[in-house]
Amino acid sequence: MTVTRFAPSPNGPLHLGHAYAAIAAHDRARRDGGRFLLRIEDIDGARSRAEFAESTLEDLRWLGLQWDGEAIRQSDRIAAHADALDRLKRERLVYPCRCTRAEIAAAATRTGPDGPVYPGTCRGRHGAVDGPVAWRLDMAEAVYRAGPLVWEDEVHGLQVAAPEAFGDVVLGRKDAPGSYHLAVTLDDAADGISCVTRGMDLFASTHVHRLLQELLGLPVPVWHHHPLLLESDGRKLAKRRGSPSLADMRLAGEDGLALADALRAGRLPDGLHLGVEGEGAGDSLSDADMPI
Ligand code: GLU
Numbered sequence: 001m002t003v004t005r006f007a008p009s010p011n012g013p014l015h016l017g018h019a020y021a022a023i024a025a026h027d028r029a030r031r032d033g034g035r036f037l038l039r040i041e042d043i044d045g046a047r048s049r050a051e052f053a054e055s056t057l058e059d060l061r062w063l064g065l066q067w068d069g070e071a072i073r074q075s076d077r078i079a080a081h082a083d084a085l086d087r088l089k090r091e092r093l094v095y096p097c098r099c100t101r102a103e104i105a106a107a108a109t110r111t112g113p114d115g116p117v118y119p120g121t122c123r124g125r126h127g128a129v130d131g132p133v134a135w136r137l138d139m140a141e142a143v144y145r146a147g148p149l150v151w152e153d154e155v156h157g158l159q160v161a162a163p164e165a166f167g168d169v170v171l172g173r174k175d176a177p178g179s180y181h182l183a184v185t186l187d188d189a190a191d192g193i194s195c196v197t198r199g200m201d202l203f204a205s206t207h208v209h210r211l212l213q214e215l216l217g218l219p220v221p222v223w224h225h226h227p228l229l230l231e232s233d234g235r236k237l238a239k240r241r242g243s244p245s246l247a248d249m250r251l252a253g254e255d256g257l258a259l260a261d262a263l264r265a266g267r268l269p270d271g272l273h274l275g276v277e278g279e280g281a282g283d284s285l286s287d288a289d290m291p292i
Pocket of ligand 1 (some may be wrong): 202
């Protein structure tokens with residue numbers, strides 16, 4: 001059975017880009033008579049807010065999108081994230097890192113999909129750990145152990161996994177056992193997601209997720225990366241640049257069902273178009289954004 005999910009991070013109000021993503025995941029499941037799940041990715045303690053999670057539920061109902069089962073809270077899965085990280089520690093695939101963002105920026109010699117690529121300063125340190133550290137994947141070792149991998153995107157075809165561009169990504173944060181990459185990979189498996197439907201801004205991240213599936217023995221879904229709603233300057237919609245929130249439209253009495261149908265039909269509000277912005281790690285716990 002096809003199982004998809006919409007997995008917003010409650011770091012701010014949803015906007016039209018989120019509506020488009022939720023509709024894409026919902027309709028992809030319903031087309032096959034499958035299940036559509038809602039997972040609130042609320043493990044970023046510094047940025048997640050309960051009120052944004054609440055209004056997400058209201059916004060989806062307003063758009064006529066009914067999810068199956070209870071809304072899932074990623075924060076309920078923290079113990080499973082910690083277990084997976086412990087396994088990777090035992091297998092010496094992750095190492096503790098104390099570098100600050102400024103140190104990394106100063107020492108990095110290349111930029112990857114999530115920002116400056118970690119230069120490997122702490123790689124190979126596996127001794128006792130005292131105090132909060134970030135845990136980084138030893139990418140070269142992980143790629144070597146996993147061997148060649150491919151993944152399938154329904155829209156973009158077969159992809160050869162190339163996670164090396166990210167360098168040694170953070171899998172365990174100083175303030176949470178699972179980074180975005182680790183948490184989303186584990187939770188998609190736990191939720192039985194068969195088709196990971198999400199925006200093209202996360203396309204590159206899928207290379208890392210495919211690698212983690214292999215390292216952790218998780219099932220491999222297919223992916224469906226859809227285009228993004230972009231402003232006339234080619235940038236993703238963002239509340240901070242003045243895109244109206246769904247909550248504002250809902251509270252102003254706009255018709256959510258009509259809006260959803262317009263988005264489905266490609267009738268976009270003035271000034272917006274569908275396309276692909278720079279790829280990266282979505283809204284949530286990107287390595288570039290997060291406290292390490
Ligand atoms: N929570 C992520 C975000 O809001 C999306 C996760 C995903 O679809 O993989 O950017």
